[in-house]
Amino acid sequence: MNVTDAQPDSAPDFENWSCPLPLRSHDRVVIGHGGGGKLSAELIEHLFLPAFGRVEGAEMHDAATLTLTGSAGGRLAFSTDSYVVRPLFFPGGCIGDLAVNGTINDVAMSGAVPIALSAGFIVEEGLELATLGTVAERMGDAARAAGVPIVTGDTKVVDAGLADGLYVNTAGVGVIPEGVDIRPSRATPGDVVIVSGPIGLHGVAVMSQREGLEFGTEIRSDSAALHGLVAAMLAACADVHVLRDPTRGGLAASLCEIAASACVGVEYDEASLPVPAEVAAACSFLGLDPMHIANEGKLVAFVAAADVDDVMAAMLSHEHGREARVVGRVVDGHPGVVVARTRLGATRVVDLPLGEQLPRIC
Amino acid sequence: MKYLDEFNDPELAGRLFDEIARVTTRRWAIMEVCGGQTHSIIRNGIDQLLPDRIELIHGPGCPVCVTPLGVIDKALEIASRPDVIFCSFGDMLRVPGSGRDLFQVKSLGGDVRIVYSPLDAVQLAEQHPDRQVVFFAIGFETTAPANAMAVHLAAQRGLTNFSVLVSHVLVPPAISAIASSPVSRVDGFLAAGHVCSVMGTWQYGPLVEQYGLPIVVTGFEPLDVLDGIRRVVVQLEAGEARLENAYARVVSDAGNEPAQRMIDDVFEVCDRQWRGIGMIPASGWRLSSRYAAFDAELRFGVDGIDTPESSVCRAGEVLQGLIKPNECEAFGTTCTPRNPLGATMVSSEGACAAYYQYRRLDTVPVSIGVG
Numbered sequence: 001m002n003v004t005d006a007q008p009d010s011a012p013d014f015e016n017w018s019c020p021l022p023l024r025s026h027d028r029v030v031i032g033h034g035g036g037g038k039l040s041a042e043l044i045e046h047l048f049l050p051a052f053g054r055v056e057g058a059e060m061h062d063a064a065t066l067t068l069t070g071s072a073g074g075r076l077a078f079s080t081d082s083y084v085v086r087p088l089f090f091p092g093g094c095i096g097d098l099a100v101n102g103t104i105n106d107v108a109m110s111g112a113v114p115i116a117l118s119a120g121f122i123v124e125e126g127l128e129l130a131t132l133g134t135v136a137e138r139m140g141d142a143a144r145a146a147g148v149p150i151v152t153g154d155t156k157v158v159d160a161g162l163a164d165g166l167y168v169n170t171a172g173v174g175v176i177p178e179g180v181d182i183r184p185s186r187a188t189p190g191d192v193v194i195v196s197g198p199i200g201l202h203g204v205a206v207m208s209q210r211e212g213l214e215f216g217t218e219i220r221s222d223s224a225a226l227h228g229l230v231a232a233m234l235a236a237c238a239d240v241h242v243l244r245d246p247t248r249g250g251l252a253a254s255l256c257e258i259a260a261s262a263c264v265g266v267e268y269d270e271a272s273l274p275v276p277a278e279v280a281a282a283c284s285f286l287g288l289d290p291m292h293i294a295n296e297g298k299l300v301a302f303v304a305a306a307d308v309d310d311v312m313a314a315m316l317s318h319e320h321g322r323e324a325r326v327v328g329r330v331v332d333g334h335p336g337v338v339v340a341r342t343r344l345g346a347t348r349v350v351d352l353p354l355g356e357q358l359p360r361i362c
Numbered sequence: 363m364k365y366l367d368e369f370n371d372p373e374l375a376g377r378l379f380d381e382i383a384r385v386t387t388r389r390w391a392i393m394e395v396c397g398g399q400t401h402s403i404i405r406n407g408i409d410q411l412l413p414d415r416i417e418l419i420h421g422p423g424c425p426v427c428v429t430p431l432g433v434i435d436k437a438l439e440i441a442s443r444p445d446v447i448f449c450s451f452g453d454m455l456r457v458p459g460s461g462r463d464l465f466q467v468k469s470l471g472g473d474v475r476i477v478y479s480p481l482d483a484v485q486l487a488e489q490h491p492d493r494q495v496v497f498f499a500i501g502f503e504t505t506a507p508a509n510a511m512a513v514h515l516a517a518q519r520g521l522t523n524f525s526v527l528v529s530h531v532l533v534p535p536a537i538s539a540i541a542s543s544p545v546s547r548v549d550g551f552l553a554a555g556h557v558c559s560v561m562g563t564w565q566y567g568p569l570v571e572q573y574g575l576p577i578v579v580t581g582f583e584p585l586d587v588l589d590g591i592r593r594v595v596v597q598l599e600a601g602e603a604r605l606e607n608a609y610a611r612v613v614s615d616a617g618n619e620p621a622q623r624m625i626d627d628v629f630e631v632c633d634r635q636w637r638g639i640g641m642i643p644a645s646g647w648r649l650s651s652r653y654a655a656f657d658a659e660l661r662f663g664v665d666g667i668d669t670p671e672s673s674v675c676r677a678g679e680v681l682q683g684l685i686k687p688n689e690c691e692a693f694g695t696t697c698t699p700r701n702p703l704g705a706t707m708v709s710s711e712g713a714c715a716a717y718y719q720y721r722r723l724d725t726v727p728v729s730i731g732v733g
Contacts, residue, residue: 346407
């Protein structure tokens with residue numbers, strides 16, 4: 001082998017360098033449609049919403065807000081989520097506590113106090129009952145710890161080979177306190193963006209367990225119910241503008257969706273991001289961006305600058321907000337677009353991921 | 363882990379920016395050869411902070427982007443077979459072939475799996491003796507040793523259900539092709555550090571002599587990239603052209619000799635089509651005839667597939683540095699990562715995708731929302 005001697009006999013055809021025509025659309029569901037990025041958003045926008053019909057005044061949020069009429073009055077937050085995580089058990093949690101905490105969080109991101117959950121199981125024929133039992137116990141433990149009972153449920157069994165062992169769906173309902181109005185379109189120029197703690201832990205924990213990757217130390221999922229943290233924040237300041245739990249698609253997807261909903265610019269400083277060293281190392285190794293990695297026990301909050309100190313104080317004294325940090329701000333410029341300030345002082349646009357996160361080749 | 367912080371240090375970076383600005387008196391165009399470097403430059407905004415007189419040209423060093431359409435079509439054909447487990451690095455799954463990609467093959471029931479190492483594919487072959495396991499062996503010199511090792515191990519273990527679809531490409535012939543092009547504006551090169559960690563630096567001295575252009579072997583963290591640029595500029599300003607190694611903590615002159623021996627054993631040099639570029643003679647590796655039994659093209663009879671590329675986008679001009687991605691009419695409008703017109707928009711290492719991901723605001727009226 002001596003490639004330096006292998007000079008081209010003739011120069012390549014620079015005049016006609018070209019690229020092939022691409023794929024413009026999908027006529028079947030691909031895995032990225034479930035990734036929480038652009039493909040998921042397109043599915044909702046172009047397939048589900050036209051079929052279901054839009055509800056007037058409704059916003060795309062983690063939970064729907066239902067206004068009760070009649071003498072009772074009041075507002076409910078209502079949300080559902082399905083859990084298809086593989087493996088079923090991972091460092092820091094399992095599909096069961098994830099399903100409880102995740103739906104509690106979706107409800108809590110409206111500022112609601114969660115009051116009840118449903119649990120639906122799609123079980124693969126052949127799953128060991130002990131496994132199902134352990135998952136159920138973990139769900140019960142998580143629900144009791146959160147003080148939110150599981151009050152109704154359903155079980156279906158499918159043929160072997162069809163459900164990765166077990167899929168879980170949970171739905172949750174909560175009561176939105178009087179005077180609380182939390183939704184993405186309330187993000188306003190001047191608002192400050194707070195993240196409740198270290199990002200990227202859940203996604204990296206599951207990925208390293210699934211793929212058998214080791215990064216020196218064990219990375220544990222951050223799965224946790226955040227309604228207590230939200231209540232503490234609202235006690236300090238009822239006028240929190242936006243809350244979101246950055247699950248699939250990571251913090252980047254949450255910020256992009258909020259910027260688009262409110263038609264405001266969002267800026268954050270990379271140097272302020274709470275990225276644990278082991279997450280940074282894993283992401284660097286795999287060519288992934290911590291901003292795109294799923295979290296299951298973190299929230300991002302948008303609050304008026306005048307309220308930041310109160311909200312931060314409440315967060316820092318809560319077990320799930322002890323490492324909260326201000327990471328960015330809402331600006332007048334570039335409406336609908338999220339911009340990162342790099343450590344070196346340059347700027348770059350931050351986009352919704354397309355679909356699944358793909359490890360880069362080199 | 364330490365390296366991530368130390369080689370991102372804003373203060374040290376500031377000093378390098380100042381030093382580059384201080385020594386620059388003329389306009390210089392520097393090509394970073396490797397897609398990983400392009401990604402780092404755009405992600406960190408290094409190009410925004412350099413003096414205006416320093417222009418970075420993003421080279422054809424993204425292995426995903428340059429894998430030819432015909433090879434992708436072969437992969438799609440093989441992956442569609444019911445008896446096959448098709449294993450690939452992750453970012454190859456979204457690269458469009460003729461009318462479909464590996465994700466779509468997967469959605470139609472193809473057993474397509476992302477692996478992190480070709481050795482995982484060998485292990486899969488051992489675990490599934492009743493299935494054919496095929497690994498998509500693409501990339502520059504960086505990925506070649508592990509790919510060669512996979513074939514070597516499969517042979518040693520007598521696996522008859524393992525094969526590789528090989529489309530390796532080589533950096534030095536690409537540098538030659540660019541440097542000898544009559545339209546090239548490149549004044550100096552940042553060579554790809556990880557390629558050199560395998561191959562050493564010895565291949566690049568003859569290129570420096572032949573073309574009279576500085577080549578600096580460069581790493582990937584911001585300080586690495588800046589030090590590479592600084593060294594190229596210092597040489598250019600002094601009227602010199604030398605080979606320098608700015609990545610000595612990883613790269614030795616001789617490179618990784620056991621890895622090179624493994625490559626020599628398994629692969630042989632061949633002419634190679636580069637997607638969007640065309641044929642560059644002696645610019646690739648294929649399986650040597652000794653290992654023909656592990657050649658997926660022969661095993662599955664796809665060696666006849668030869669898909670011509672249609673010319674629509676301007677990726678070729680981007681790869682030569684004749685235009686920036688955002689100077690293409692299609693950029694950000696009809697051509698996005700969602701609907702790529704060319705391979706440079708597909709991989710996050712591709713110049714167009716890197717620009718779209720991180721630099722859209724410079725060029726596109728701000729009306730971008732979800733979807």
